[in-house]
Amino acid sequence: MRWPGWVATSLRSSRRRAPCRRRRVSSVGVALYPADGMSVDDLLRAATTALHRAKAAGRGRYQFYLPEMGEAARGRLEGMNALRRAVRAGELTVFFQPVVSAVDGRVVAVEALARWSDPILGDVPPDTFIPLAEMGGFVHDIDLSVRQQALDWLARWRRAGLDIRLHLNASEQSVRRPGFAERLLVEARARDIPPDRLVIEVTESVFVGVDDGAPDSLAAIGGAGFGLAIDDYGTGYASLNYVRRLPFTMIKLAREFATGASRSERDREIVRSTIALGRHLGMVVVVEGVEDQAERSLLGMLDADLLQGFLIARPMPGDEVEAWCRAYGGLTTEERG
Template identity: 35%
Template sequence: MKILVVDDDGFALQLLDRQLANLGFSNVVSCNHAREALTRLESDAAYFGLVFCDLQMPEIDGVEFVRQLVRIGYRGGLALVSGEDERVLRTAERLARAHHLDVLGALHKPVTLSALQGLLSLRHASRCDAPESARHIYTPQQLRAALDGNQLINHYQPKVSLASGELVGVESLVRWQHPDDGLVEPEHFVGIAEKHGLIDDLTRVVLVTALRHGGAWHAGGLPLQVAVNISMENLGVLDFPDMVEREAAAAGMPLTHLVLEVTESCLMKDPLSPLDILTRLRLKRIGLSIDDFGTGHSSLAQLRDIPFTELKIDRSFVHGASRNSYLQVILEASLAMARQLGMKTVAEGMEERADWNLLRTCSCDVAQGYLVGKPMPAADLPAWLREWEGRRGELTSRPA
């Protein structure tokens, strides 16, 4: 992989070059002027697979450099490097992501070898996990055929107790088993379903499958809580709670072990119309989770108006929180508020041991993320559970 490093600080440039060489990356081009780097990229943007860019540079600063990367159509990876305040660095990172650049992360100066190695490992993982379907755009007709042809399947991501490590539940995540493209991730088709009136059918397929698996787990002595994502459009169908109750009864799944996750940004489109349905769901003892908490604009209003039982903290506040004092403040405040409201708390995006330790210290209830387990077919859950039982003791050995 060809790497481009852009930094006006000669010492920082040499240090990063040396560290990359120590990690086995010898094909590195260094530029101490942003204009020179842009000239190289403009001649062939596809030539470089990864760019390291300092934020504080004369003539063209890092933010403007990011804008120019978008202009020239750069599609490789981007890592931001800076000695600036942590919040400035993270804001610049979010800005680059908003431009749909492939941002690996941000590194604080002076860059350590371990931090660099961790970032580059993310690059490798993202390449290995990137689905072939990312290059495809699907039509509503293709999705309709997939629904009719039973091509949509559920994967399940484990959720475990931070205190004990015990498996307490799973989240259902839909996948499209495409006959030509393989396993297609939901970001490539859920938006199509919402836009073209297919979301009710999609949700029903996911829900019925999840209830069937949940009922089988209960019958087999594994009483897991099963979480299913629902769309704002589902909350406009008045008989939705009755449909859920019927399907759960048919599957032998207790309603008390079902959680419906609602993304708060969806609720904000019309905060009043879903109240009828959400209240009826709670009357049936179905749990309600406010998903991606903290990423919308009226989180507190939603907590005030809707009988949520669970607060799910978005991964953007969890991942790397052990290294970020600002994220820690947000986490602690969110967890304290949830406790006072009598809500269970779930931290998603748990990928690092240090973040696990932090959330345990903060008395968060449940963790979900790659540190625990990736989404998997229902048939793979028993094997994962045996593997997890072998390593959960290490994660829970210290007192919280």
């Protein structure tokens, strides 16, 4: 049965022919009567469950409903509802992971990371609850909660004389909201935080099915004076065309390359060429996922700018950051450029 694929392709093609030339990628969930439900409501629930599975597998796909999806969907729904309640109650917390210079080890920045501890589910990892929020359409609320808490911490550290940058993750949902850069600027100014003390990280998924809004929003972020980073570079969809056209100031090379560089000449060349690309474009290159001294030494030899990973430090609560930074070896160092 090939018609679901034809539907997805037709929807994508018709969008591309629209006068505004917006690109859309469509996913399709399919439920069949009577096997998957006897009522319209049952069939819609089954089709929606299949649609979520299709989206999880990658955009532009289709998925038929399977009976085993029902139990998994109920578990996801319970988790989603618990997470939504936690976000509304302000129960998510923020941890911070340091970013240090590969040259002298001085602390340059910290990245704000969401954490969720549920009384019943326990500590739920971000790679579990962030997809739930994306699926439920409220990941923007998590971004906002994390951002407000992290900005408050940064303002407190600055008053104590700790001058480091703060990296904030922005979901595709947040980036595409009109006025994102303007709101961020207002929030920073309210805390006397200069825009150049903030780096907004976006993953490469923001470039999939990109419409008129996302590039404009990214340009506005750069135009307001904020740093702009491509996160997990090398694992997604970013092309050099976007790197060239948009005001990115930083590339964060995915953690797989930190591990691979010490094992594979091919991965070493990818890291080396990415660092060279960043240097020629005036961009800072961060390598994530550094976990042992051998990786750190090799990345230093490859001329990486900044490093982040468990070897440096695990994510920590805000009240430990200042003491850790002072004990580790310095308050800050200026990033190249």
